[in-house]
Amino acid sequence: MRIAPSRRFGRGAVTTTLLLVVAFLIVPVFLTFVGSFAGEWSGVFPSDFVTLRNWREVLGLAETIGSQRSMGWEPLLSIGGYTLAVPSELLFSVGLALGGVFINLIVGIPIAYAVARYDFWGSEWVNAISVLPLVPGVILGVAFLRAYPTLSGTSFGLIVGYSLLKAPFMVMAVLSEFESMPLQRLEESARSLGASWFRTFLTIIVPNARSGIVSGAIICWTLAAAEFNFSYIVWAKGTQPLALFLQRHISNSSFTKAAAAVSMFFCIIVAITVLLQQVGSHGFDTRS
Template sequence: MTGPTESDETDSGPASAAESERADPRPDGGTTESATAEKWSRSGTALSTAVGRPLLVGVVTVVVAFLTVPVIVTFVSSFAGSAAGVVPRGFVTFEHWQQVLGFGTHGVQANAIPGLAFSLAIATGGMLLNVVIGVPVAYALARYDFYARDWVNTLAILPLVPGLILGIAFVQTYPNHGRSALGLLAGYCLLKSPYMVLTVQSSFQSMELVRLEESARSLGASWPRTVLTIIIPHAKRGIVAGCIITWTLAAAEFNFTYMVASGSPDPFAIFLYRNISNATHLQSAAAVSVYFTIVVAAILVLQLLGNRGFSTAQR
């Protein structure tokens, strides 16, 4: 519905512009010029607005639907009694949620809570570690032109290797400590650090880093104070975005977790995997739902934190 209406509205713009040109013709050859202008503006409108915009809206709608429908179906199914066939039946039951959350009488190997808590704790640890390490690295990369800067830049992005490979490397290199919570923490931090460095770096680059710093210092703020009270707050949005990405990706990381996790408690990704292969569909659906609920809540909280104090809210 939106596509055609919007193109109708924008169509009137160039048409009225062409009219106003005709109303004020130049004495020599003015008519030819306005005719040309009309032709040009018509063809420009036709391509970008009439076709491009509806096409883009259509593609985005299909993609978003394709990605979100399974999530919604999973969430809804977790309250259904039977999931045989396409349409789930037997609403509303909390039986599966009870089992997954550990209140059930039978079924899955264990409840999801310890694994979930374990995974979230490690993901949070990895995220905090990334803030402490990634933000200064991003600052240095954005602010200074130093020897081997390009190498540091490359090294900061290098851990974008598949978690499986890093997992094997960990277990082989540290046979005694690789399979531990510490191994998971280090791995999550390393695996996801490029996302933190890249988002924060682009945040630093999009502000006038040097000028802001020099303004603050000329006004009497020492360098540490400038960084803490001016630079970091200006980069808050990038840091929050980096936190969201590193945290969610770490909490959901399977490959690396599968290679490195020692098994007590099972991290959430492993727990999900075992349930999907062993238990009924609906139980795992409930488990997945728990995970998505937590991710959505965390993103909302982080974004609220990030938006507070930003000018866009007041515009």
């Protein structure tokens, strides 16, 4: 019996392609992380290992000058003569991105639910507008300066801008989850047992869409934390968003120091992603 070539080589070809793609994506990240512990990187590979100087300078634990200054550390509290300080730019950026994610959750979930559940006039337009980015960050930033001058340069203005820019990703992630659920049957079953619409939505619909909500939150957080164009235009003074911190180190530092700054961003992304996944897996339940 002759075996078709697709059956004989198909699985191996798919596996090989997958491994090559993963390696192509991971190798630059790995080299960047390794290079952050190098003293010099002038050739193809870094050299002069192992040093923590780059990380110390990026984290503000070593002296830097001029445009290469590192994230500021602000005193949080003092206990027994010891002062606990925190990296202000890091916490500021994490808070901004999470604030944008919070708005996306409050607004994006109901929009996705309405589009998936109901057939109303203009639903196609709502669907198209909600899942397509309206404007790039640079255009939204310029519009913010003119339309909302009181928000420009403020933390709340950055949060609102991040939420507007990343809302389509939340809507798309949650919409796909809602469309795979028998929404009408779930609602009718819960209502027949005496549950109100609001309770049905919070205790039945939302928990069953948990995976899509968590995926959307992770995507929105990651993209908002690295949003440069909008941050560059709207930010005025004070503590800088993380995207501007990265730009400063990439454009005005040695490659090894830039590698440390980027590696720090990778670590933050991984930490927040794991946190959001844990919240989604164990702590995200609106049922009493």
